[in-house]
Every structure is written in C-alpha cells, then in structure tokens.
Amino acid sequence: MSTKLYGWGRTAPSFSTVVEPDSDAQVVNEFATGSPLIPRGLGRSYGDAAQLSGGVVMSNLALRSMSPIDHDGVVTLGAGVSIDELLRVAIPQGWFVPVTPGTRQVTMGGAVAADVHGKNHHVDGSFANHVRSMNLVTPSGPHEVSPNADPELFWATVGAMGLTGMITSVTLQLMPIETDHVLVDTERFNTLEGVMASMRERDDAYQYSVAWVDCMSRGAHMGRAILTRATHARAHEVQEPTLDAPRASKVVVPFDAPSGLLNPLSVRAFNEVWFRSSPKFQEGEAQSLSAFFHPLDGVRDWNRLYGKKGFVQYQFCVPDDQPDAVVSCVERLSSSGVASFLAVLKRFGPSNPGLLSFPMPGWTLALDLPVGPSALPSVLDDLDELVLKAGGRIYFAKDARLAPQNARRMYPRIDEFLAIKERVDPRHQLTSDLARRLQLVGK
Amino acid sequence: MDNAFGQPQNVVVLGGSSDIARAITRKLCAARAHTVVLAGRNQQLLDSAAAEAQEYGATKTDTVIFEASHTTNAGHIVSECFEKVGDRVDLVIVAIGLLNNQFEIENDASEVNEMVMANFAWPVVALAETRRRLVEQGSGRILVISSVASVRVRRSMYLYAGAKAGLDRLCVGLADSLEGTGVTLQLLRPGVVRSRMTEGQSPVPFTTGVNEVAENVMRGLASGERVIWSPPILRYVFGVLRHLPAPIFRRITADR
Numbered sequence: 001m002s003t004k005l006y007g008w009g010r011t012a013p014s015f016s017t018v019v020e021p022d023s024d025a026q027v028v029n030e031f032a033t034g035s036p037l038i039p040r041g042l043g044r045s046y047g048d049a050a051q052l053s054g055g056v057v058m059s060n061l062a063l064r065s066m067s068p069i070d071h072d073g074v075v076t077l078g079a080g081v082s083i084d085e086l087l088r089v090a091i092p093q094g095w096f097v098p099v100t101p102g103t104r105q106v107t108m109g110g111a112v113a114a115d116v117h118g119k120n121h122h123v124d125g126s127f128a129n130h131v132r133s134m135n136l137v138t139p140s141g142p143h144e145v146s147p148n149a150d151p152e153l154f155w156a157t158v159g160a161m162g163l164t165g166m167i168t169s170v171t172l173q174l175m176p177i178e179t180d181h182v183l184v185d186t187e188r189f190n191t192l193e194g195v196m197a198s199m200r201e202r203d204d205a206y207q208y209s210v211a212w213v214d215c216m217s218r219g220a221h222m223g224r225a226i227l228t229r230a231t232h233a234r235a236h237e238v239q240e241p242t243l244d245a246p247r248a249s250k251v252v253v254p255f256d257a258p259s260g261l262l263n264p265l266s267v268r269a270f271n272e273v274w275f276r277s278s279p280k281f282q283e284g285e286a287q288s289l290s291a292f293f294h295p296l297d298g299v300r301d302w303n304r305l306y307g308k309k310g311f312v313q314y315q316f317c318v319p320d321d322q323p324d325a326v327v328s329c330v331e332r333l334s335s336s337g338v339a340s341f342l343a344v345l346k347r348f349g350p351s352n353p354g355l356l357s358f359p360m361p362g363w364t365l366a367l368d369l370p371v372g373p374s375a376l377p378s379v380l381d382d383l384d385e386l387v388l389k390a391g392g393r394i395y396f397a398k399d400a401r402l403a404p405q406n407a408r409r410m411y412p413r414i415d416e417f418l419a420i421k422e423r424v425d426p427r428h429q430l431t432s433d434l435a436r437r438l439q440l441v442g443k
Numbered sequence: 444m445d446n447a448f449g450q451p452q453n454v455v456v457l458g459g460s461s462d463i464a465r466a467i468t469r470k471l472c473a474a475r476a477h478t479v480v481l482a483g484r485n486q487q488l489l490d491s492a493a494a495e496a497q498e499y500g501a502t503k504t505d506t507v508i509f510e511a512s513h514t515t516n517a518g519h520i521v522s523e524c525f526e527k528v529g530d531r532v533d534l535v536i537v538a539i540g541l542l543n544n545q546f547e548i549e550n551d552a553s554e555v556n557e558m559v560m561a562n563f564a565w566p567v568v569a570l571a572e573t574r575r576r577l578v579e580q581g582s583g584r585i586l587v588i589s590s591v592a593s594v595r596v597r598r599s600m601y602l603y604a605g606a607k608a609g610l611d612r613l614c615v616g617l618a619d620s621l622e623g624t625g626v627t628l629q630l631l632r633p634g635v636v637r638s639r640m641t642e643g644q645s646p647v648p649f650t651t652g653v654n655e656v657a658e659n660v661m662r663g664l665a666s667g668e669r670v671i672w673s674p675p676i677l678r679y680v681f682g683v684l685r686h687l688p689a690p691i692f693r694r695i696t697a698d699r
Contacts, residue, residue: 002581002623011447014582047447054581309666312447335452374662376472378447398551400447403475433582436531437444437452 005057008303009046010310011371011400014053014433022062027137030058031429038432039162041110042082044103046313047116047400048433049161055431060109063168069093073174079109079167081378084297086311088245091289095174096232098130102344104246104378105296114160114397115201115357117364118293119208119230122349126359128158129352130173138165138424151353156420158354161396163441164421165432177305179241182208182230182292186282187274192223192330194344196323196363199227203347207231207421209290212273213343215333215367223330223344226278230292238286246290251302259307262370267339308368312400315366316381317348317359318392326363329383333367336379340367358395366398377401396434404439414440444533445584449664450474451533453522454479456570458538459506460488462638464590465495466653467536467660471655472499474661480527482507482520510541513559517568521576531580532621534664535573537566540601542640555602562606567613574617577626585628586660587614591672594632596682597696619671631660635671649674 002015018040021027030037036055043050051057063078066089073095077086083097084104090096101116110116112134115125124130133146136157143165145154157164185206189195195211203209206229213225235241296302303311318325326345333340344366348359369376384406387394393410394402408414420443421430428442435441445451452475457465457483468479474652479496484487486508493504505527509520524530541561548554570585589611592604611630618628633656635647656673663671672678684692 002625004623009447012445012449015623016581044492048444053444056580310447371447371665374658374665377450377665402446404452404477433444437446 003057005040005043005051006054006310007047007049007051007400009312009400010303011312012048012306012433013187014048014051016022016052016055018057018059020062021166022064023381024135024137024142024168027168028113030056031137031139034427034429036431037429039109039113039166041080041107041113042105044106044110044184045114045397046159047398048437049396050110050398051433052431056162058166060107060166060168063109065169065345069095069174070206073176075174076169076275077108077172078169079134080107082107084246087289089243090174091177091180092174092243092296093229094178094243096125096177096289098175099127100293102294102296104290104297107171108170109162112170112405113160113162113288113354114165115354116358117348117359119210119346119398121359122178122203122209122295122347123207125349125352126354126357129418130232132171134170134171135168136165137168139427139429140424141425142168152420154423155353156355156414156417158352159357160355160417161398161432161434163432163435164424165430177232177243179233180194180236180243180289181221181233181286182289184228184230184282184285184287184292187227188278189227190221190224192225192327195223195225195227195236196326199345203229206355209347210349211345212274213330213345213365214271215330215340215343216264216271220336222334223327224275226275228292229335232241241345246294249298249300253297253302253304255304257305258440259309259370259372260397262339264337282335283435296337307372311368311370312370312376312380314383314388314393315364315395317381317395318387318390319364322390322392323363324363325386327398328386329365332379332382332386336375338369338373338376340369342366342368352374355413355420356396356411358393358397360393362392396438399434399438403439404437407438407440421422444531444582447666448474451476451584451664453478453528453530453532454480454534454536455528455532456536456538457484457524457566458536458540459590460485460492461538461540461655462653463636464536464538464634465492465617466657467538468492468496468498469663470657471534472501474498476500478503478528480505480507480524482509482524484508487676494579495529497564511541511565512557513560514564517565517628517673518572519632521569521572524624525576529670532577534584534586535577535693537570537573537585539566539569540588540590540603540607540640540688544601545602549602558602562603563609566610567654570614574626576622578624582625584626586631586664587611587628589614589679590633591632591677593685595685595692598682598693604653626690627667627672629663629667629669631656631663631671631673634677636651636673637653649680695697
C-alpha cells in the first residue's frame with residue numbers, strides 16, 4: 001500500500017511503500033526483495049531526503065531497544081529511539097546528549113544520517129563525533145562500524161542521509177550534567193557585523209552559542225541580532241538543583257494555517273516584538289534544558305503554521321575567512337523582501353571525517369522561508385552562487401531545491417563516497433528522492 | 444525529481460514546437476529542467492525549439508516526429524519520448540492543438556476529423572500511455588493545455604472549443620483517478636494568446652502573450668492547483684460567462 005510522505009517542510013510529497021522492520025534480520029529480508037529503498041526516522045529532515053517515490057521507505061521506528069547507561073555514560077540504543085526518549089531516561093541519571101539539534105524529535109539513526117549539529121559545534125563537533133560504534137545493515141549484509149572498525153564505511157555513512165544502508169543501533173557517549181539547567185547570557189546587537197565580531201571573540205568561553213538574526217530589517221538595522229550563550233549549570237550554581245525529564249508538548253497546531261499567514265508584514269511585526277522583548281544585556285539567567293535547546297518542541301506540528309504550500313529551510317555554511325558571504329546573503333534576502341521567520345547564525349568548529357558531513361569550520365546560517373513568493377526560487381539560486389564562491393555548502397538535511405551540478409561542487413568528496421557505497425550496495429538499491437534530484441547516486 | 448517549487452528536471456513535451464509550449468520550456472530550462480524531449484510534426488521547428496531549450500539551460504535534448512492525424516501511433520510516440528529521456532520523467536506537457544478557420548472547414552468531414560483528432564482523440568490516447576508509465580514509476584506530473592474556450596463553447600469555434608471541452612472534462616476525471624498514485628494532472632486554461640495559432644483573429648479582451656502564460660504555469664506548478672487559469676482573472680470571468688443564458692451569450696460572442 002502506498003503512503004504519502006513529506007519532509008518537515010511539507011513540499012514535494014511522494015508516495016512510497018512503508019515497511020517497519022523490528023530486527024536486523026528483517027532489514028536483511030527487506031533488502032533481499034531488491035526494491036529501491038531508503039531509511040526514514042521521524043521525518044524531521046526538511047526536504048525529500050527520507051522519501052522515495054514508487055520505492056520502499058524503511059522506517060526505523062520499531063527499532064526501540066535501549067541498554068542501561070553504564071557508569072562512563074555509554075549507552076546502546078535502537079536506531080529508532082529519539083533524543084526525546086533518551087533524555088527522559090538520561091537526564092534523571094545525570095547524563096545529557098553530547099549534541100542535540102533544535103528538536104528532540106530525531107532518531108539516533110537520523111542523527112547519524114544527517115550528522116546533526118547543535119549550539120556546541122564550535123566546542124564539541126557534530127553527532128557522529130560521539131558515536132562509539134553502530135550496526136549498519138547494507139544490501140551486502142550487516143556490518144558493525146566505528147571510527148576504528150571499518151572507518152571508511154563509518155565515515156561514508158555519517159551525513160549520507162541513509163544512502164549506505166539502514167542503521168539499526170547506535171552506541172553513544174553521553175555527557176555528564178549536574179542539573180537540568182543552563183546559565184544563559186543574552187546580548188542584543190544592532191548590526192550583523194557586531195554580533196559576528198562578538199561570536200568570533202568570545203564564543204570559546206561558552207559551551208553553547210547561537211544568534212537569532214532579523215533578516216527583515218533594512219538600512220542601519222540590517223541583520224540586528226540576539227545572541228544567547230550558555231554553559232551547563234553546576235549543582236552549586238542554582239538554588240535547587242534538579243534533574244527532571246523534559247515534559248511532553250501540550251500545544252498542538254491542529255490544522256494547516258492559511259498559506260499567507262507568515263508574510264513579510266507579519267514576520268516583520270513578530271521580529272520587532274521579539275527583538276525588543278529580549279534584554280539588551282543579561283548574564284547568568286538559569287533556563288531549563290528544554291527551553292534553551294528545544295523551544296519549538298513546545299508546539300507540536302508547528303510546521304503547519306506555514307500552511308499548505310509549506311516552507312523551505314535554507315542552511316549554508318562558509319569557511320571562517322568568509323564572514324562577508326554571510327553578510328551578503330542576509331543583504332540579498334532583506335532587499336528581496338522574502339520573509340524569513342527564523343534566521344539562526346552559529347559558528348562551526350572543526351569538521352569530522354564524514355565524507356558528506358555538512359559542518360566546516362566557520363559560519364552557518366539557517367533560514368525558514370515560506371513557499372509562495374515567485375521570486376524565492378531565483379533568490380535562493382543567487383544565494384547558492386554566493387555560498388559556492390565563498391567555498392561553502394548547503395545542508396542535505398534541509399535541502400529541497402538545490403541544483404545537481406552545485407551539489408557536486410559543494411561536496412567534492414562525493415566520488416570517494418560513491419566508491420565506498422559501491423562496495424556495500426553494488427546494485428544501487430539505496431536511493432531517495434533527494435539523491436535522484438541531486439543525481440548523487442546515478443539512476 | 445520535482446523540487447520544493449514544483450520545478451521538474453526531466454520533461455517531455457507533446458506538441459513541443461507550439462509557441463506556448465516553447466515559452467513554458469524556456470522557463471522550465473531556466474529553472475531546473477536539464478533533459479527535454481520535444482515531440483511534434485515539424486522537424487525544423489522542433490530543432491529550433493530544442494536549440495532554444497539548450498540555450499536556456501537544458502543539457503540533453505531530443506526530438507520525436509509524429510502526425511496527430513490518427514491515434515494508432517500515440518502510445519508508441521509517448522513510449523519513444525520516455526525512452527529518449529532515459530530516466531524518470533517528472534513532467535509531461537500535452538500541448539497539441541489545431542485551430543483552423545471553422546467557417547472554411549465545418550462542412551468538410553475530413554477536415555473536421557483532423558480537428559477532432561488533434562484536439563481530442565490523439566491527446567486522450569497519448570494520456571493513457573502517459574498515465575500508465577507515470578503510475579508505474581510512482582511519481583510525475585501531467586500538464587494538459589486546454590483552453591478557456593472549452594468552458595463555454597461559442598459558435599464561431601465550436602469544433603476547436605468543443606474538442607477541447609471533451610479533453611478538459613476527461614482530464615478532470617483522469618486527475619481524480621490519479622489520487623493516491625503519486626502522479627498528478629493539472630489543466631492549463633489560457634485565454635486568447637498572441638501566437639502563430641491565433642494570428643489574424645479579431646482581438647478579444649484579456650489577450651495575453653506566451654511569456655505571461657508560461658509565468659502562470661510556473662506558479663501553478665509550484666502551487667499544484669488543479670486548474671491553472673491564464674490570466675488568473677479568467678477564472679472569475681468564465682465563472683460568469685458559463686452561466687449566461689444562450690441568447691445573451693450568442694449576442695456578446697456574435698462577432699467573435
């Protein structure tokens with residue numbers, strides 16, 4: 001039976017047969033059918049990475065095992081366990097995930113496949129840096145891979161959006177915490193240059209750092225920003241140290257909002273309120289882990305606010321010596337009047353060896369853009385050129401519109417990746433709508 | 444594959460040398476289309492349309508020659524186009540149409556046959572094979588060029604408009620039949636468009652150029668709406684016209 005699947009941005013739906021194996025053996029059986037196939041987790045990648053029209057989508061959600069957390073903070077999890085589920089168990093025992101993206105609703109398999117990053121990338125790197133080992137079932141059979149055992153296949157899988165096989169379990173190194181709070185410093189900046197200078201100078205003093213940038217304001221306030229930086233609160237730094245599990249979200253968006261709800265006018269108004277309601281300067285505010293890391297998880301299905309037409313997220317990174325590219329991109333957006341509700345700026349630390357992993361040392365900017373304005377496709381094509389010229393790239397987990405020739409220019413190690421994929425998937429069974437669109441793996 | 448903005452990469456155009464089809468093809472190639480197969484009846488015109496597609500960004504083009512005078516070749520022509528693409532097909536545009544001066548041909552059975560073949564019968568048979576192939580691959584889109592003339596058939600062009608009406612109504616049902624298959628069908632209903640086809644016709648309100656039609660198509664592909672009107676206001680104009688009593692409709696279309 002065919003199921004209609006979307007990415008989180010709810011553009012370009014496709015119909016696939018969904019299967020939900022609950023063991024390595026069943027995954028092996030699925031590969032044995034010979035059908036074209038792609039793994040899928042909680043469907044939080046924004047574009048078409050976890051769908052395969054006319055093919056088989058293999059959900060990892062039935063792979064739910066969870067080992068006890070050992071005294072060094074090492075835990076082995078089924079690939080379908082989400083960060084949310086892990087944190088419910090881990091926080092009360094004094095452990096936190098070493099890397100979390102802006103949502104807890106991602107699976108272990110998805111976190112490796114997208115090599116997700118968080119607000120601590122400049123210090124701790126991305127998700128795969130903390131993976132001790134994992135089980136990967138490929139069309140050629142099951143493999144246990146790690147940075148030491150078959151490192152080639154391990155690093156080809158990191159960031160490859162499921163194209164090397166189905167991750168069935170992940171052994172992860174957790175991070176110790178003393179409380180369920182972080183201490184946050186907040187600062188407002190009137191210009192993009194100002195916030196970038198501060199991030200360059202002082203980010204290293206914090207474990208977490210991220211800036212929200214207003215891409216709708218023009219003129220002197222172009223790129224004004226709110227910078228929040230934080231470190232985990234030690235037990236003696238808060239009044240009543242607690243270690244409580246995150247709560248489930250209570251607010252739901254029950255239906256699609258009208259497509260024009262988030263328009264330049266409403267977004268500009270929201271940004272104004274957001275900017276002014278933030279303190280000019282505040283130090284040491286204690287915030288709960290979920291308020292700081294996963295504010296959007298408070299509203300379930302928030303992507304429906306963008307209406308039926310959906311939205312795209314544009315996230316790029318550029319090398320450290322190319323801050324001007326970030327400024328040019330924000331200028332191009334603010335002059336075109338294309339509304340961006342959320343623009344998030346962050347510094348990346350060193351890359352890991354993942355062949356298709358996204359982060360590179362430098363800057364990353366992520367923008368949510370509603371589909372609708374007819375100028376949007378060409379504005380984003382212009383941004384691609386700016387990013388390419390700066391030696392940067394865009395993130396496959398967010399992409400829904402890149403051109404194939406540009407994908408190859410942004411990921412120059414793709415041929416190395418394909419050689420390793422050929423070893424485990426000689427019949428080219430693993431593909432996805434994203435891989436087809438970007439011509440990553442042939443026909 | 445289509446991207447988030449409904450921009451296809453691999454495109455087949457049946458009737459690929461028509462002015463409207465060429466304008467749409469140019470826009471598609473300027474966006475993401477890299478493989479384009481154009482089918483039509485005039486090799487020279489097809490070659491120039493293919494060259495134009497390359498100029499606008501296509502990296503691979505090919506052409507297929509056919510006559511829409513009998514339906515027996517339609518399935519085969521569609522297959523040939525798909526094979527020349529050599530990959531999954533994202534969009535099939537059905538842009539076949541024939542508009543003759545009705546007063547000169549309405550008493551000539553063979554000319555009437557030609558009109559009905561080109562505007563109705565051939566496209567329908569071609570759509571059957573297109574549907575089969577796209578449903579098999581589990582994705583793809585079909586854009587059928589109808590006409591606002593099909594919404595209310597007027598006397599001076601009842602043959603053309605009536606044949607288009609048959610195609611248009613059939614496609615509404617065909618689109619419904621595709622629900623849940625991953626394939627979709629959209630209808631384009633343009634008003635009068637300045638092109639080779641309409642040369643010499645008396646002017647009509649809301650006449651547009653081919654580039655404006657192509658722009659409306661790009662928006663329609665992005666939004667996925669089932670009927671794309673060009674210009675968009677004709678949706679409302681024809682919402683009224685279709686319900687006018689016959690004597691009034693005859694009078695206002697008397698000299699058109």
